[in-house]
Amino acid sequence: MPNISNRGASMPPSPIRKLVPYAEAAKKRGTKVFHLNIGQPDIETPAAILDAVRNTKMNVLAYSHSAGHESYRRKLVEYYGRNDIQVTTEQIIVTCGGSEAIMFAIMSCMDEGDEIIIPEPFYANYNGYAVGSDVKIVPIPSGIETGFALPPVQDFEKAITPRTKAIMICNPNNPTGYLYSLAELEVIRDICIRHNLFLLSDEAYREFCYDGNKHISALSLPGLEQHAILLDTISKRYSACGARIGAFVTKNKTVLDTAMKFAQARLSPPSFGQILGEAAVDLPANYFDAIHEEYTARRDLLVSRLQQMPGVTCPLPGGAFYAIAELPVDSAENFCKWLLESFEYQGSTVMMAPASGFYATPGRGVREVRLAYVLNLDDINNAMDCLEHALVAYEAQKTKTKVVTQL
């Protein structure tokens, strides 16, 4: 039997999905599982955009243009314009989810052995694309003590080598929920210009900014036009994860032309998803108001409940729909497993993502979990009741075990 590739062997499994078998077993036992572990929004996909697909008239479901339907790209120009991002249809490649946009960016900008600096913790799937393309992720630490703010300039400077080709950010951030300020983005911009680096900016959660703060795109930073690549997706924006529609956007024509060759090799993005995405740009202007209100209420409830639990640290995130919490346990991974294997409260338990999988540096984040607030307020309350009791029970059984050990 021939051997698999080294890159295949070294590809890390998804930390978000690693605990799935334990959750399945819990459900089989009849335990209700509150899923705070995945970023699958529960908000309904707007009926109007599903209807656009349902009402499709076509005889042949043909390949679209490799860059996506021109009519959809025209609509995207309109959408981006409303978000202070001035681009043309020629600066957009519609992709199969944000994932493909990430891949096109890495492939177009980086060779085997090149380095990309990413503040950690970061979205774990970036690892997959780095391993697949033999690019090295160089993490620089952001931490719970600063609420996951941008690491200081000198940490970037120290990490830069002759092989550094790019910096990557996710803003608002998955997994931390941190929203970068204009001042922070200008720091990143200056580093990119000073060291001639690309800036890959994952803005999947653009619409999810709270407390009156505005999202600022890497693509609207003056001076960064030839450096910035915007990686986008409609998955979270319209609760349309299954559409698999994203976008690769840049004003750098050489990069765009290069990405287009990769786009041509995979022929075209999904047609139905493009129809849905095109309709979404015409949703009423107030579409996000109710969603905003809902997510703000959820965030506030989740974080305040967590902050009230003894020994738990949870900074208030400014965006996305994630929070990272440090728990009074030695290993968040063991605790998460235990929650699914050995615990229930009123017939329920909680599933969270151990945060260590979002750090590249071994040992960091071992006491942290990522929580996605994609449940309604009642369920968040119930899940927090569960977690609160679980922390007490976990501590008690530890002490008991210790006592037993000491006897």
Place this chain on the structure above:
Amino acid sequence: MPNISNRGASMPPSPIRKLVPYAEAAKKRGTKVFHLNIGQPDIETPAAILDAVRNTKMNVLAYSHSAGHESYRRKLVEYYGRNDIQVTTEQIIVTCGGSEAIMFAIMSCMDEGDEIIIPEPFYANYNGYAVGSDVKIVPIPSGIETGFALPPVQDFEKAITPRTKAIMICNPNNPTGYLYSLAELEVIRDICIRHNLFLLSDEAYREFCYDGNKHISALSLPGLEQHAILLDTISKRYSACGARIGAFVTKNKTVLDTAMKFAQARLSPPSFGQILGEAAVDLPANYFDAIHEEYTARRDLLVSRLQQMPGVTCPLPGGAFYAIAELPVDSAENFCKWLLESFEYQGSTVMMAPASGFYATPGRGVREVRLAYVLNLDDINNAMDCLEHALVAYEAQKTKTKVVTQL
């Protein structure tokens, strides 16, 4: 401005799409263009499967399982079973088009610098995946003189080095239309077993076999269970290119588990396309009969017209919907350009794909074109009238130029 990657720079543009600007210019001048250049079927997508998407009931367009909806994989098991391919739902990963299946296979089986042997001419987009993953394609020649039959065993043996990890075939073949016989597949199987190589088998055109010949899948060759990876797509099968639904199928559990990690990194395949694909398995058993008949008639007409043209060689292909023809011209690429730039007959011209783009060896196939018979019989006839007159006119203007030069 930072530099793009070397792999991006060395990525070849699609030979199929290279002439597109010339075709657009011709259309702007009012010339009708018969498209024999691309494999976009004109056959209508079955209304029943489009209706399955139109009738979708869902509130949230969620991520599917990374391997695809289980209900769809169950249907695929049924479909493959009908085609003498015995697999389980756990041996299938639903992909975003056949393209992604190719990528998963290369990533899972090959590292940077590893070699994959492919008989040339081959589907040009394989280059894209090889360049993107730093894998080296080693072409071995098949030629028009044998009708593009499998190259002799010794050609494979000569091409094998310590870095060879796999052989790749496309069966029936794009661009040649050649359908491999059982004897030929057994030759390939024996080489793979002898040298411990993977066999990547692109079977996008499984249903398109003519003259009563049956398609044999690499996955049904006894002894090859741990070597064979089937790369599939519904694009051609149901005229559903825009669905972007394919499949990666293997009985090798280690390879499947490895590919699953890449599948998890990109989250999930498109949901609407999966709904369409699932419905397609329930199309009536005679669905392919009319399509078969139509393509057979088209192939026979196209090839007989080509064979009647002086100086043209065109072997009868046994499958897919392509034919390769050698033309009495020095450069098929120049001729194809000239057809779009300087020629028309009764207001029309013909667009074909120069075949040199399907060969990896420089200089091979320079007088050849690939023709896709995705037009109705009338249009094929008109296109062949066009081509016939064009060959005469091209020869005449060459002679005239020569005369002028000699004066």
